[in-house]
Amino acid sequence: MSDLLPSALDLARFQFAFTVVWHFLFPAFTIGLASYLAVLEGLWLWTDRGAYLDTYRYWLKIFAVAFAMGVVSGIVMSYQFGTNWSVFADKTSPVLGPLLGYEVLTAFFLEAGFLGVMLFGLGRVGPRLHFVATCFVAGGTLLSAFWILAANSWMQTPTGHATGADGQFIPESWLAIIFNPSFPYRFAHTVTAAYLTTAMIVGAVGAWHLLRDRMNERARIMFSMAMWMAAIVAPMQLLIGDLHGVNSYHHQPTKVAAMEGHFETERRAPSILFGMPDADAGVTRGQIAIPGFASLYLTHSLDGEVKGLKAFPKDTWPTNIPLVFWAFRIMVGLGMLMIALGVASLILRWRDNLYDSPWLHRFAVAMGPSGLVAVTAGWTVTEAGRQPFTVYGLLRTADSVAPIAAPAVAASLAAFVVVYFVVFGAGIAYLFHLFRQAPEAGEHGPPQGQPVRTAGITPAPGLVNRETHGAEPRQAGIRP
């Protein structure tokens, strides 16, 4: 009977997975959105076209909500290492601690400090300084990604350290630790994924409103910019992902074998499109495969030898191979659809039909959540594929967990599940409410008569004047 009850380790793993997946949904969206806001505000300053400011304000309200949820769920993460993974924390702290410390010092303070200016300061500091604040927030999100990915990549491909007393990792070369072998690929892959995630959401919202009013200028701006992003960056992502895969093959061969569903080592290794890996039997059943293709993209030779899982001790195999296998297919499949969307938009743009093709707009709406799903699937591949280690090849997950009792973890897990679904559920429902509102000329937020506050809702007097002399003077009258 006791075998049926999950252990403290299982519960701690599940709790980490649950909280980190929820958490990452928000930064995956806000990293891209912060840059998008900076571009919109820059375009507004450069062209003086009011529609850019409207679009900026529209997305700023959404950014404020998503960012708040990212911050509070992130604080939970920074404490969870200590509560649930204290042995891991103790052993890896000399290496990971300073990386996370730098994240706080360079990124979090920058984002949090200037977010206030971004949301409330437009009338207090003037448009140019406000633009600087937006850029600081956007830069902060990228710096944050830099450090957290350096830390994660080191856990995947650890270098630059020695092993000290008590099994601690002692830093030897900080350059080697930060710029570890998988870092450049992982950083590029993740930031690009975040940009695509934002592009899919912005594109879907733009398309949704174009389906209702294809003349809406703000919706056109959103849709057009998002489609440029899909057309240019989605194919780039395929290339980056391929390079990342080759890198993983060299440094984490068991992960790649699980992704590919390869148990046997072979030349002319097939690329298995679909199938069902069976770890106990050591075969992938029901394969639909392209012969030789895996050898081609992993070794860049049709004839190259690709190692299968059986080349490695079974106690180093990822613990959930079907999960890794299928999550990888979901990520790649969605990536292909994003490329298709981008290509379709290019063709229609060339034919001057970008804003008049309802089927494309419906496709874009359907693709709205694809970035978030793909990012979650991608992280599942990378994290589940790293098992059974927290520091690949060096520190086992089972040896990382805190000396905690299963009931304590179970109780806190239940609390997290309830609170996250209630709070973030309400937050996300509210985001959908915002998405459904058409981006208006003179965009300034909630209906009038509500208490004045937040997120660029109240236009600054200076801005009303500026726009009166701008390209679209008719908007000025709408403002209070």
Add this chain to the structure above:
Amino acid sequence: MSIDLTLIWALLIATAVLLYVVMDGFDLGVGILFPAEAARAERDVMVNSVAPVWDGNETWLVLGGGGLFAVFPLAYATIFPALYMPLILMLLALVFRGVAFEMRFRARTSAGETWWDRAFSWGSFAAAFLQGVCLGAIVQGIRVEGRAYAGGWWDWLTPFSVLTGVALVVGYGLLGACWLIWKTDGALQARCRNYARVLGFATLGFIAVISLMMVIQSAAFRERWLTLPNMLYAAPVPVLLALLAWRFHRALAKGEDGMPFLCALGFFLLSYAGLGISMWPMIVPPSVTIWQAATHPSSQLFLLVGAAVLVPVILVYTGYVYWIFRGKVRHGEGYH
């Protein structure tokens, strides 16, 4: 003479924690005063007064936790499991409260408004109380064997830690009231003066009771505070506190705007210094010192180089942001 990196780090992290306590303290305090101010318009002014800065305030909490992980891993890996439940509940309270900041202004139904207001207020109460509980539990001591926590799951819950929890709610309420005296005017400000008077004397009462309990309960604390010559070094703390209490009383009586807040900050600073005197050089009382808990010197040095440059920069731009949002917050005005 070599530089004691660990000592520098202990001071830096202590500073980060203090900055967190006073900065998030006043914005948690605003939530704690919510039940006293039922009117929607007053509540909006109160939240508007902290809306642009709360996020930055909370970042000091991340630096405190992150700094402990980076520099004193043994403290991080033993204190956090020991305080498992209060810490997780505190984080969940902060989740409610942080999201409520954005949501309470956007609720579309009056039930929604009420519930987001409650999320904000109850979240503030719970976070403040649980931080106080954690503080009390640390002061009481945490059992460490080897490099791991060796106590039970309910060790943190004692009459003393509940008392420190209540004390911190009152103290944060005081900071919130004084902040609002500074940032508002009119009837709200006048009522906040009354809150501050009550909460101020309650805070001083709690400081006295907790200090007394500490010296009664612990021989180590008695030795610090009640034997010569230590007593002479420690004496300025209670003396300054008494002077400050008098100044605080005068500031409220004279209707000064900024001074009550400064005095309340002083109460926290002196209490914190008192704690430091009691605990030094333990980081996990009663057995682990800052040097035993410290990480590898190379890690300390690597992060210190950055902190030496970045912390002053952060302080400058944080100050700049506060300056941008200077002045009184008024009804229906918000920030624009």
